Amino acid sequence: MEKTLSFLSNNPLVAFTILLLVILTLPPLFERIKLPGLVGLLFAGVVLGKNGLNLLDGESETMHLLEDIGKIYLMFVAGLEIDLGEFKKTKDRSLGFGFATFIIPLIIGTAIGRFFDYGWNGAILIGSLFASHTLLGYPIVQRLGVVRNEAVMVTIGATIFTDISALVVLAVCLSIHQGEFSTASLILQLVALGIYCIVVLFGLDWAGKKYFERTGDEESNQFLFVLFAVFLAALGAQVINVEKIIGAFLAGLAVNDVLGRSPVKEKIEFMGSTLFIPMFFVAMGLLIDIPIFIKTITTQFPLMLAIVLGLIVAKFLAAFISKIIYRYNFNEGMTMWSLSLPQVAATLAAALAAYQAKNVAGERLLNEATFNSVIVLMLVTSILGPLLTARFARNLSVPKAKLEDSSEKRDIILSELLPKAEPFAPNHPFTIVVPIYNPTTQRNLIEMAALIARHESGLIVPLSVATSHVHMDSPQLNTRLYKSREMLGEAVQLSQEFEVESQPAIRIDDKISHGISRAAREKNADLIIMGWSKTFGLRARLFGTVIDSVFRSAHCPVAVMRLLDEPVNIHHLLVPVKNITPEMIRVIRFAHLLADTNQGSVTLLHVCRRYTSSSQIATFKEDLLNVVNQFGFPVTSEIKTITHDNISQVIIKESKTYDLTVLRSVRRQTAGGGLAVSDLTTEILKRLTGSLVLFGEPENNS
Known part of the structure; x- marks a missing residue:
């Protein structure tokens, strides 16, 4: 038994494996009982150290190295x-x-x-x-x-x-x-x-x-x-x-x-x-001598x-x-x-x-x-x-966003709302780029783009990106280009059904995400509409997804859609609103634009904590109503306030009675201590089962 314990405590690979297991399991468990995850890491260091199971040696070269790296x-x-x-x-x-x-x-x-x-x-x-x-x-x-x-x-x-x-x-x-x-x-x-x-x-x-x-x-x-x-x-x-x-x-x-x-x-x-940072906290726990503590x-x-x-x-x-x-x-x-x-x-x-x-x-x-x-x-x-x-x-005030003059509100379209580069040509038509890479979602995406383009008297650009090859005459690249032409042909036929101009484009690029953002810039696009793909999991967090990359690099807004029904059948939209910020105002306006293309309605859902005063709720509703009145879209709007401490639970429950939920893309943040903090949008996306739109803007504007 002693030999086994000695092997476990002195083997660097064993120590590293134990640390990975601790980091994987303990922080989520402690966060469930409303304690910071780093407390769980310190606790693990105490339990695994010399006063506990003695599986990790705080004085070993391995732990000193990991401790130094984590501290740095x-x-x-x-x-x-x-x-x-x-x-x-x-x-x-x-x-x-x-x-x-x-x-x-x-x-x-x-x-x-x-x-x-x-x-x-x-x-x-x-x-x-x-x-x-x-x-x-x-x-x-x-x-x-x-x-x-x-x-x-x-x-x-x-x-x-x-x-x-x-x-x-x-x-x-x-x-x-x-x-x-x-x-x-x-x-x-x-x-x-x-x-x-x-x-x-x-x-x-x-x-x-x-x-x-x-x-x-x-x-x-x-x-x-x-x-x-x-x-x-x-x-x-x-x-x-x-x-x-x-x-x-x-x-x-x-x-x-x-x-x-x-x-x-x-x-x-x-x-x-x-x-590395969690390993530092575990190493700190190893230094705690329980009797002396x-x-x-x-x-x-x-x-x-x-x-x-x-x-x-x-x-x-x-x-x-x-x-x-x-x-x-x-x-x-x-x-x-x-x-x-x-x-x-x-x-x-x-x-x-x-x-x-x-x-x-x-x-x-x-x-x-x-x-x-x-x-x-x-x-x-x-x-x-x-x-x-x-x-x-939660009781702090923020500078109110500046809204457009009411005399111009009937002329507002999405391209005027969001910061973008100057048009390359005068009388620039409203342009929507629709990347085509999944035949099962292609029809609904083109249909949604066509509805918006027709509403704005614009055009759509069905785009297919073929990943590049060292040799431009390679059989693999020829096959990709052939499939791209097939998908674009179908996309053009769909756009013709809605009597909307389309300009199909094929681009050869080293990465699909780069091809989308570069083509959108070349076309001076006002909006990119993409299909939904999984944005969670270790692989997505390590290497990112096509959606992540396009959000980062695109010059214009991006709407990522998961449509479980045909867009013509989408009439009732739900938009969760936490605070009135310029970014949130643009999301709300985009939702009204979507609703107006289909003679639908928009419900703005505000979930507030139980101890929020009635005066604060009334002021928020008044400010939100003033924002909506600036848009000029003939859309039925309702402001719904629910008092509850579990915001995500309420949003998910309410979304089941609507045709589409529109969310703002919010990036994950980390606390100053370095431990990851999950955001509300990520939690909702994991559990929401209906149709949704994740609306994001260029990073230099959001």
């Missing part, structure tokens, strides 16, 4: 997810709040350290752990549609200041602890750090843009370039005697502008949130309580002062507090670095009692922060 990836993703564009819009207030939510926790944390007899270096380190924050609540404010609220934008922007400042303080504390501190060495260290920051931030940004320009659509090479840049930055930080997580965070900021919202960024985040709770309870309450009070004071200075209302101030409360990414990475740092006498910078207290702090704030965000952010 965690800080890289934390930097990558900071929206520099939003920071620039509110940079003055972001820096103001960032300074407040850095310096106040730093002072309070230092005071707590001194009170419990820590030296100045250790006390300041504790303060620096208080100073940063992780945007675990970002997916919540995004789902609620209040990201554009100034208080939210200011808090997001403040993350840059707090994280960088906290990491700089960490670097100085580590240098002092390891006996390498003097006035001259401090100045030299700060100068080296400043030069290093400039080289990473501007050098990687420049190199990344040049490399991406040269490689075009070679996503695999771009993915490897980004990984190389991250670990090169981390290695460079170690060269100048700075903790490697600082380099990883700076690398995230540097390549942020290069990646934008490209598929490469999504794959990088997916790889981290699915594999229990001893900390019992004998060092005042220290642990002081750290947790001190952080909560410090972040509250920073938000309260900023609320007064910038004249924010109560809900805005409380949202700023709740968003800045969670201590996960930078805090845990810095705590681990301080815990592992030893001086010449073998003393740790951060002892086990404080390290365990930081773990408790992370658990408390990662649960409390998102709960408070969900409570207060």
